[in-house]
Every structure is written in structure tokens, then in C-alpha cells.
Amino acid sequence: MSKIIDFHAHAFPEAIAWKAVNHIGSHYTIKMYGKGIIADLLESANKSGVDHVVIHSTATKASQVRNVNDWVASHAKGKFIGFGTLHPDMDDIEGEFERIISLGLKGIKLHPDFQGFNADDAKMDRIYSVIGNRLPLLIHAGDENLDSSSPQRLSNVLEKFPELTMVAAHLGGFKNWKEALDCLIGKNLYLDTSSAIQYMDKSFASKLIKAHGTDKVVFGTDYPSMYHEIELEAFYKLDLNNKEKEDILYNNAAKILGLN
Numbered sequence: 001m002s003k004i005i006d007f008h009a010h011a012f013p014e015a016i017a018w019k020a021v022n023h024i025g026s027h028y029t030i031k032m033y034g035k036g037i038i039a040d041l042l043e044s045a046n047k048s049g050v051d052h053v054v055i056h057s058t059a060t061k062a063s064q065v066r067n068v069n070d071w072v073a074s075h076a077k078g079k080f081i082g083f084g085t086l087h088p089d090m091d092d093i094e095g096e097f098e099r100i101i102s103l104g105l106k107g108i109k110l111h112p113d114f115q116g117f118n119a120d121d122a123k124m125d126r127i128y129s130v131i132g133n134r135l136p137l138l139i140h141a142g143d144e145n146l147d148s149s150s151p152q153r154l155s156n157v158l159e160k161f162p163e164l165t166m167v168a169a170h171l172g173g174f175k176n177w178k179e180a181l182d183c184l185i186g187k188n189l190y191l192d193t194s195s196a197i198q199y200m201d202k203s204f205a206s207k208l209i210k211a212h213g214t215d216k217v218v219f220g221t222d223y224p225s226m227y228h229e230i231e232l233e234a235f236y237k238l239d240l241n242n243k244e245k246e247d248i249l250y251n252n253a254a255k256i257l258g259l260n
Contacts, residue, residue: 002246005253006045006053006228008138008169008194008220012036013071024225036224038075045079048228051250052259054220056083056109056138060116062090069096073103081257083107083138086130087115088123097130106257111140112148119149120156128161136165136256138192142173142180151176151183158189165256167218171196171208185212190256193248194220197234206239214244218253 012020017036045053057072059065069084076082084100086093086108100108108131112119119139131137140149147153151173158166166189172180174195184191191212197205209217221231236245254260 002242003250004048004050004052004219004232005250005257005259006050006221006223007167007218007253007256008192009041009053009055009223010036010057011038011041011055011075011223012057033224033227033230038080041223042079044223044227044229048232050228051079052081052253052257053079053223054081054083054107054138054253054257056085056107058085058109058111058115059087060114062087065090065096066099069100069103069105073105076104076106081106083109085109086127088117088121088127093126094130101135105135107136107138109138112153113140113143113146117148119153120160124157125160128157128164131164132161133163133165136167136190138167138169140174141168141170141184142176144175149173151180154189155183155187158187162188164189166190167192167256169194169220170222171200171205171217172212175199177204177208181208181211190216190218190252192218192220193235194222194231195225197238198226198231202234202237203239209238209240209248210244214240214247215252217248218256219249 014037020036057068059068065087072082082105084105141154154168169192171191172184221228
């Protein structure tokens, strides 16, 4: 059985988890499976033999960034690996980025739609410049009703900042996969499988993954959107050979995260 890294999962403080989960479900009009709390996420991961889970959250306001990063860092131990977040309206982006590294967080997560900016807006240049090639960047991609994180915008970012180790979530664009095929597939970035293969024709998903390169795709669940058991069941139905599945489930993510 292959080792597994879930590269894309969310968890929230228990006091706000219910509200956060319901907000996500309402925004994307999808059923939410998990409770959004650490204990439930850990139970789901353990049940499916997942080795590591990358947890992250984003700050909708600049004033929330430090608290979000502190909370994620406090849970980034054992099975969990933490990603920090930044916000373009912050005063000291450089200082918080250095603090993220000092907290032991292993990457940055941005969500243009929820954080209120266009991915390729000039005001984001400072953040992308600070990140550079020092940490991987996981960025939300695609929305049926918003243009902020479109595959085209992510392509624009890559063109301007080719040094970024970018991971575009949801196979390059949630429910915008034809645009992802045109704008991102084959370019110098990674994609994650979260909140994608559940909603796609399996043959088209397999084609898109192979066209991009199975060495540049990582597995993710988008918990609490989905439990690991259900997401893995869908993943194993893709038309990929064992080596390709092993790379996506573990090897590619391990390389990005610097794991042995």
C-alpha cells in the first residue's frame, strides 16, 4: 500500500468550525462531510492510513493573519504539517513571512476569492516576491461565479514570478477545468486533486492529469469537504498506473515539502 500525503486539508478552532464549514458548503453549493476540527480530521486520516496531512487556513482580514498562523503552528506536529497565510493589506509582510518560517510552517496558503483580491493584482507582487522560491505556495484556483482565482490569472502570476513553487488547487480550477487545460496544463507548476475528481468525469480527470504530468500532481482531500476514505476511493478509479498513483499520493508532495 502506498504512503499517502494529503496536501490540502483545513481545520478550524472548535468555536468557529461549524460556522466555517457551513460557509464553505454554502459558497460552493456542495455537501460538506467533515466537522472541520482537528480530532475529526485526525480520525479520518488514521482510518485511511494517511501518513501526513497538510493543514492550512486563510485570513479574510489582515488583522487575522498572526492568529491564524499561530493556531496552525500549534497543531503542526505528529501527522500534521502546517502552512501559513499572508494578506496583501498587511503592513509587515516581510516580517510575518520570516515569522512563518520561524514557527516551522512549511508553506503559504492563499485564497483570492475569500481574501478579496485578484490573484494577478499588482498589489500581490510584494507577497509573491517575498515568497520567491523559499516556500511552496498553495493557491486556491477557480470558482463558478468569481474570476479572482481563474486559471488565466494564475498563469499571469506564473509568467511574472516563474521562481514560485506554485501548487494550484482543484486541478487548476474548481469547475473551470477546460480553462485550466488551456491556461495551466503543462506549465511549471503543481496541481492538487482536491475538490476536483469528485466532480469530474474520471476519463477527463485522468487525461488532464496525464497531460500535465503525473510528476507535477499531488493528492488532496479539501477536508472538511470530503473524508479521506471517499476521496481515495475516487482517486483509485483514475486511469493511472501504480507508479503514477504512488507519485501523486506521496512522492511529489514529499519532494515539495522536503521530506525524506
